[in-house]
Amino acid sequence: MCYKAKKMKFIADFHIHSHYSLATSSELTPEHLAHKANVKGIKVIGSGDFTHPKWTAELKEKLIPAEEGLFKLKEEYKLPTTAFDSQETRFLLTAEISNIYKKHDKVRKIHSVIFAPDFEVATKIQNELQKQKFNITSDGRPILGLDVKKMLEMFLDISDRILFVPAHIWTPWFSILGDKSGFNSVEECFEDMSKYIYAVETGLSSDPPMNWLCSFLDKYNLLSNSDAHSPDKLGRNANIFDTTLSYSSIINAIKTGNPTEFIGTINFFPEEGKYHYDGHRKCNICFNPLETIRHNEKCPVCGKKLTVGVMSRVAEISDRINPIERKNRLEFYSLIPLKEILSEISGKSETTKEVTQVYNSLVVKAGSEFNILLNMSIEEIKNLGNEKLTEAIKRMRNREVFIKEGFDGEFGAVKVFGKDEKNAGVKNMLFAETNFETTLTPRNLISFDLEEYHKLKLTFKKEPEKDIIIEKTKFHSQVNEEQEASIGHLEGALLIVAGPGTGKTRTLAFRIANLIEKGVSPENILAITFTNKASLEIKKRIKSIVLEDKMPDVATFHGFGFSILKEYSTKLDRTKDFVIIDDKDKKNILKKIGVKENQVNLIIDGISKVKQNLKEPSDLKDSEAEKIFNIYENILEKENCFDLDDLIYQTVKLFIKFNEILTLYQEKYKWIMIDEYQDINYSQYQLIRMLMPDANPNLCVIGDPNQAIYGFRGADVKFINKFIYDYPASKVYQLKKS
Ligand SMILES: [Zn+2]
Ligand SMILES: [Zn+2]
Numbered sequence: 001m002c003y004k005a006k007k008m009k010f011i012a013d014f015h016i017h018s019h020y021s022l023a024t025s026s027e028l029t030p031e032h033l034a035h036k037a038n039v040k041g042i043k044v045i046g047s048g049d050f051t052h053p054k055w056t057a058e059l060k061e062k063l064i065p066a067e068e069g070l071f072k073l074k075e076e077y078k079l080p081t082t083a084f085d086s087q088e089t090r091f092l093l094t095a096e097i098s099n100i101y102k103k104h105d106k107v108r109k110i111h112s113v114i115f116a117p118d119f120e121v122a123t124k125i126q127n128e129l130q131k132q133k134f135n136i137t138s139d140g141r142p143i144l145g146l147d148v149k150k151m152l153e154m155f156l157d158i159s160d161r162i163l164f165v166p167a168h169i170w171t172p173w174f175s176i177l178g179d180k181s182g183f184n185s186v187e188e189c190f191e192d193m194s195k196y197i198y199a200v201e202t203g204l205s206s207d208p209p210m211n212w213l214c215s216f217l218d219k220y221n222l223l224s225n226s227d228a229h230s231p232d233k234l235g236r237n238a239n240i241f242d243t244t245l246s247y248s249s250i251i252n253a254i255k256t257g258n259p260t261e262f263i264g265t266i267n268f269f270p271e272e273g274k275y276h277y278d279g280h281r282k283c284n285i286c287f288n289p290l291e292t293i294r295h296n297e298k299c300p301v302c303g304k305k306l307t308v309g310v311m312s313r314v315a316e317i318s319d320r321i322n323p324i325e326r327k328n329r330l331e332f333y334s335l336i337p338l339k340e341i342l343s344e345i346s347g348k349s350e351t352t353k354e355v356t357q358v359y360n361s362l363v364v365k366a367g368s369e370f371n372i373l374l375n376m377s378i379e380e381i382k383n384l385g386n387e388k389l390t391e392a393i394k395r396m397r398n399r400e401v402f403i404k405e406g407f408d409g410e411f412g413a414v415k416v417f418g419k420d421e422k423n424a425g426v427k428n429m430l431f432a433e434t435n436f437e438t439t440l441t442p443r444n445l446i447s448f449d450l451e452e453y454h455k456l457k458l459t460f461k462k463e464p465e466k467d468i469i470i471e472k473t474k475f476h477s478q479v480n481e482e483q484e485a486s487i488g489h490l491e492g493a494l495l496i497v498a499g500p501g502t503g504k505t506r507t508l509a510f511r512i513a514n515l516i517e518k519g520v521s522p523e524n525i526l527a528i529t530f531t532n533k534a535s536l537e538i539k540k541r542i543k544s545i546v547l548e549d550k551m552p553d554v555a556t557f558h559g560f561g562f563s564i565l566k567e568y569s570t571k572l573d574r575t576k577d578f579v580i581i582d583d584k585d586k587k588n589i590l591k592k593i594g595v596k597e598n599q600v601n602l603i604i605d606g607i608s609k610v611k612q613n614l615k616e617p618s619d620l621k622d623s624e625a626e627k628i629f630n631i632y633e634n635i636l637e638k639e640n641c642f643d644l645d646d647l648i649y650q651t652v653k654l655f656i657k658f659n660e661i662l663t664l665y666q667e668k669y670k671w672i673m674i675d676e677y678q679d680i681n682y683s684q685y686q687l688i689r690m691l692m693p694d695a696n697p698n699l700c701v702i703g704d705p706n707q708a709i710y711g712f713r714g715a716d717v718k719f720i721n722k723f724i725y726d727y728p729a730s731k732v733y734q735l736k737k738s
Contacts, residue, residue, distance in 0.1 A: 005067070005244040005246070007244055008243075008244070009241070010043035010044060010245070011044075011238050011241075011266070012044035012045070012092075012239050012250065014092065014223070014239075015048070015096060015201065015225030015226065016045060016048040016226060017048045017096070017227070017228065020049050020055045021049055021139060021140030021229070022718050023722060024140070024229045025231065027231050028228075028231060030058065031062065031079055034073045034079075035081055036231035037234055038088075038368070039369060040235040040369045041235075041368025042370070044092055044245070045092070047059055047071075047095075048094060048140065049095055050093045050114075052095075052139075056119065059071070060119060062074055067090070068246040068248060069092065069093075069247020070090040071090065071092075072089065073089065093115070093117075093118070093119070093122050094113055094116070095122075095141075096112065096114075097112055097141065097142055098143045099112070099144050099151060100144070100145055101146060101147050101148070103147065103189075108182065109174050109180075109181040109728075110148045110174070111166075112152075112167050114162055115163035115164075115165070115247075117159065117162070117248075121158060121161070121162060124158045125155060128158060138705070138721060139721060143724075148176075149189065149190050152164050152193050153193060161247075163198070163199075164197060165199050165200060165201055166189075166197065167201045168202070168203025168204065168227060169200045169203060169206070169211075170206045170313060170314060172275060172310070172728070173729070176189050178313070179308065185317075186216070186217075186220065197220060198254060199257075200217065201222075203224075204226075204237060205273045205276065205310045206310060206314065207269070207270050207334065208222050208224075208330070210311070210314045211314075212325070213319075214314070214317060214318050215319050215320060215326070218327070221254060221256075221262065223239060224237035236268050236337065238370075239264075240262075240263040240264050240265065240266065249261070257328055257330065259328075259331075264330040264332050265331075265332045267334055269334055271403045271404075272406055272412040273310065273411075273412065274407075274408075274409050274411050275307070275309040275408070276310055276412055277312075277406065278292040278309050279306055279407035280306050281407070283301035284301075286407040286408075288311065288405075289311055289316075290450075290452055292306055294456065307408040307409070309406075309408075315453050318454075321454065323445050323446060333397075334396070335374065336401070338359060338369045339356075339359055340414075341396070341416060342359055342389070344415055344416060362384060362389075365384050372389075373393065378393070381393055392416040395416050399443045401414050401416055402417075402418055472488070473488045473510070474513075475513070479506075482733050482734060482736060483506075483510070489700075490514075490515065490518060490698075492697075492729060492730065493696055493698070493727035493731075494700050494732070494733065495677075495700075495703075495720070495724065495733070496700065496701070496702040496732075497705075497734045499735075500704075502736060503735065505534065505537055505538060505541065505675075507735065508675060509538050510545070511673065512542055513546050520671060522546075522552040523550060523668065524668065524670040525669070525671045526553045526669040526671070527555075527672075527673040527675070528557055528675065529554070532556060535554050535556055557648060557684050561647030561648050562580070564651050564665070565647065565654070572650055572653075573637055574637070574641075575640055579639075579641050579642075581642070581643050587600050589635055589636075590604065590628070593635075607645075612649075612681045612682060613681075613682045613683065614682060617629035645683075648683040652686055662690060666691060666692075666693070672691060672697075673699075673700045674688065674699075674702070675703075677703035677720050677723070
């Protein structure tokens, strides 16, 4: 019998991450992913992170083979669901890799998504990377110091069935066409290997029409994925196919872009992105690319260079005025996530119980989120009994939406209802019958005069990016080249990777001395260490080099917190002579409250964890423990005490409650240095983020991810690994043995 698999229409989202990637949700497990994909109405999802051995082990344990190259969840792992497809979600093996390397004298940071046909190929890729001594176990999205073109060659040698897709191609810092560390074309990056690139990913920062403006992208099909870091974000971008369910058919559809098989993409509005337009947040200036070029990329209020966003980058290398000049266009649908719509209608945040309840009940009736957003007729949606939702979806599908573009780090907003439509956002109006009158016209694909932009561009000279120039320092003869560079680097974030015996303390002291030498006032400098010993040593060294009377503040994290609490003790209902209690005092207090001997250490641990993670007593799942915690806190207050964790915990709370105090410290410390950065915990990390909120602050951290010693204090090496993502403009120096 000749059996031919049937074609079906389905939605797929390939670029996601697992709980092994940095800064991702712990719920990124196969069972939660399958469940959430099901609720959203996504049939095929990428596994994400197949380069991580532990993740592939988990996938192998929880999945079984389905159609060719696809997998599904084992019956026993399925979570209860109300969606219609009862978790017949398919998994397809994908991974994202970050390549950082130098080409033509410029540092390149490129992300790519790789599709693998089976576990065998995934394992071969893992083995090859490990053979070449790359670290693939500390991050689900590994960073490789390898030319991405060479990596493509290497992977194709392993299997010619892999698909290689440049990821989110317009993000400024981590993509092939990105403004900061990318290229001006696919060919410049992949050279003769470009012929193996069939598709590129739009990412969240661009939609298909933006890409259609560049004729050099015509030969690549446009794929759209969510890059989800939590199950809730699945399907923010996605693809629609009409093929048989199998790896080969899907890959073939992506490669050919045949519109009867690769139907199109689902894209949420890129205008919401933090860097869509250009501008200067402090001066409240937001410009489209044309306005920016008219102002010579300068802020008209303060004269500083504007932060230039993604749309400007697209305009800069575009060669079309009208996006629909591209012939091989696929369908694309601009959607707003259902929870965002419900949140706008109810005036409640997306995470509230109220919105979640309405969302869940709608999914029960409609089968999935995408059924509502995309498939059901307006008449059918009306039958769900929600008049406002019906109107919202009608407007969204017609692109009749209000948009405020994001710029210079500030998120944009897309709204369905105008400010003066009073019935939107009123409590309990969700099911009320109302009449709507919309005066909006559908939004254009491109909303500024690109023709005028192209004319002006001919005469506009872009100021070249200033490379950091590091001058010779006074300490030139006493240090090696890498030490010298980290000492001489004056402004902007830097990470100094330094193991034991590399002259770390000396480098830090010289760096502070050099800042003072270059005119930075010592009062504006703060250096934080982990031990008093390190603190004293740095102070001693600075004293021996610097002639000034004034010294910068050098303290341990605890000492720093202590000095702030001392200054503002009354704001936290203590007097200036508050006492810091130790573990013995803690035990005594808990025993007095009536905690059993064998429970004391457990409770101490629990309290400490809550404080180090900036949580509240109510976050403890156990109501008895919560009660003890609250009594304990009351006693500390009554006795005019803090515990050791409070030195950071209460300082952060103080800053949150009294913004003006935080501002004082932000204005004082313009340069901050942190020693042993691999040892910081979450509360310390947040404290630093609060003190230095800018995108590229004068923050210098020193550490060695392989040397974390403060594990028992909740230290987390992920923060040092995350540094280059927190501060994408940062420079990294590696100190070698001196
Ligand atoms: Zn990425
Ligand atoms: Zn300005």
